[in-house]
Amino acid sequence: MMRWRLVMRLAMRDLLHERRLAVCSILGLAAVLLPLILLFSLKYGVMQGLREDLIENPRTRMVVNQANRAFPESFIEELSARSDIAFAVGRIRSLNADARFVTAGRPAEPVLAELWATGLGDPLMGGATPRELRDVIFTVAMAARSGAAPGEAVTLRAIRVSADGRREALNLPMRLAAIAPAYALDRPAAFVEMRVLRLVDGFLNGDLPATALPEDIAPRATTPYAGFRAHARRLEDVPRLDAELRAAGVDVETRAVEVTSLLNLDRSLSLLFALIAGVGGAGYLLSLAVGFYANVERKQRHLSQLRLLGLRRGEVVLLPLIQALVVGVAGTLLAGGVALGLAQVINELNLAGAGQRSVALIQPWHLAVALAVTLLGAALAASFAALRAGRVAPAEGIRDA
């Protein structure tokens, strides 16, 4: 038998021999760990719920400029290329960002809609990106007002009045590709490809004739945009982007205050949890350390007999350490198992009034971290006992009175 297996066996046999004391240690550890795991699962579940509320709504991560300014195409490209920005697109002057849509349901009464540019990966679209240049996506409010359904042919109509008072209309046949998710915008609006928007802008400015087509518009804009719409990749990026753009002289509208509040709440709760876990854990580890130390004192004769028989100093040191780790693993498994059950009860009974959402969330990595921290703590607690065990002299074992 390899010596390490013998050491392992000795540690386990001793633990089993005093199984009542071992069970007490395991229960003591589980009693401290269980509320900590539950507390953390509640904190994690509540914060995760609040986060999801904000993340599920891409408007939370939206960053738009407030006043019309001139932003070259390169500025939009730079925004798009940033790792903290998921999507960016230009905006035309708000005065020109309106058009009417003629639909089959209301041929005589075109419906007025805001025009928004969109593109591949636009978080507001929830995956319903226009596939063709002439595709348009309506907001829920616009779909309701126009009575149009996806797949239907619609006509975008923009009207300009020339200096001599002549009315001229741009009529662009399009296809209603999809209806945007409700969170996209709560007003009647239409999302179109940027070239369509620039066509309308050019026509209303008098730069393009009524016969101009979006296919004729260059993909890259030569004239600057009046604004932009960007979406941060993560919630945490919003306050930083807000501050950064404002510092660069760009007035932006974001939900940075809400996001910062949530992140501050998360930090405060984490700190509170760390404080509770720290004080509770340290107290228990101290009692564990004292217990292990007392155990070594009590078993001094047995340890010295093992030294006398030929167990090396380093091997004797391992005995309390192995026992501490076994107690740590068993205590964590017990606490983790009970915590999982209690979390399920809390969620099923809807004790926190969170509806379908789980308010107590325990992820496998939570238990893995709990186990790692417990094992580290147990090893630390047992290290004093281990050092004491290492100092036990073999001569003490000879006197067997």
Place this chain on the structure above:
Amino acid sequence: MTAALCLEGVRGGHAGFVLEVERLSLNRGEAVALHGPSGAGKSTLLDMLALARAPELAATFVLTPREGAALDLRGLWAAGQDRAITDARARHYGYVLQQGGLLPFLDVRANIEIPLALLGRSAVGRVKALAARLDITALLDRMPATLSVGQRQRVAIARALVHTPDIVLADEPTASVHPGMADTVMALLREEAAAADAALLLATHDPERAARLGFRLLRLCPDPDGAARSVLAA
């Protein structure tokens, strides 16, 4: 007879007590009984012989194993080689303590197997044979707490001899047994140590019994002037 352990000019002690050993040889197959009044230093000498306490001074402290080269223990102590000394204890020594010194969390079989496990040797056959010789086969699966003192001593003798050590040390192994049982334990120890060709040294308060059973007697003499000093004369 060849010497398994040879000491000369050894001096050691603790807490102001000094023990001097002018010369001592423990020969293979020989049984020696160490006696002397309380406080004469039997325990100190036993500690040093058991390699559990380093001497302050030693002209010679050599262990000559059955196989392999002689071990200069004085050199190992001087070099602070605790691991080598521990390994020498495991390989070359067997111990029988007052109440057996069995580990309470191991059953009898596991207790006997420990010396073999420490040496990485197989226990198959050896434990069984020894248990049969010592009449403890029926006790192998029992825990030490369920044994009588006499049974514990038999198990301790088996554990001391299972790895065929060169030296067997016993610290008053009959002190806790019934007087009627003392002869049996002492004789068994002597017989088994001789069968294993090991040198046996036994500390006792009962030199008459030891002499009757064929032990060579060694007397530790306290200083006649009352100083905290004992001498084991050559």
